[in-house]
Amino acid sequence: MHPAFSVIFLTTLIGAGQGLYLAMVTGQLYAIARFLPAQSEHFYALGSLVALLLLGAGLAASFFHLGRPERAWRAIAMWRTSWLSREVIVLPIVMVLVFAYGMAHWLNWTRPLFQLGEALQVDLTLLLGVLGTLASLALFICTAMIYAAVRFLQEWHTPFTVTNFLFLGTASGFMLAAAYSAYLGNPLVTFYGTWAVILTLAGLVSRLAHLHRNARLKPKSTPQTAIGVRHATLVQKAQGATGGSFNTREFFHGQSQSLVERLRVLYLVLVFPVPILLIGLSYLSASSSLPIIAFCIQFLGLLIERWSFFAEARHPQNLYYQSVA
Incomplete structure (x- = not known):
């Protein structure tokens, strides 16, 4: 398939935004359970703002691959059968909940609304955090299923597509949370960095399994x-259209197989071992810059990974239209 850069940025940006938001909520839950020191309300508010900006940037990027952007609202019409329609509905819901979560922290609306059990006091921020978490997980599924539900593209039609989007998105979000904490000089760098490493390793297992499966197709x-x-x-002696056509442009990436393989090796290095190594070194050296570098390198690798994800899909029509003698 031909990877549209707008879709690459859409999926990676909203994945990082969702992951960062989930990291903020996770940190709050650990603090409530007294496994972590309590943080200021502004810490969660500013983290939510960054997550919201990433989600907004991803939404903006989505308009660049629309032929008629003014008709984008019609995408919700097929929500009963289309995962794209469901994504279009869920993404604004997630953005509203992230905004509300951040504002509730910023305005210090932390007065308990009710109590569960003997100790858990539920305030507005916790309630919004739980709702936002459920919506974010639903968005991961909707985004991934847009591709996993395409039966005739064998490389995508697998549960690994869903697990890749989930683990890689949350890994980048928690890596960003570690970078955000390091920038502020916050002690949660180790907490978020450790979770980022765990999620990155889970993403590595999922992606390698996906590549192994696709190689045997x-x-x-x-x-x-x-x-x-x-x-x-x-x-085959010709590509099916002497002057080029929609079929020859939109269903093939146009690059050599050797380049695709080199990019695969590159993203496997940038997304997985390098960020993990940098996070480990940051623990040893107490560096505030290494987590930031780790996130930047991993996100660059994720852009390449997402390009490869689209390029790996071999559309059946290319059997007729793409090969050139």
């Missing part, structure tokens, strides 16, 4: 079935 279509000729040997 056997195409369901062949050049013979593409043109309806049963001869045992077929050699």
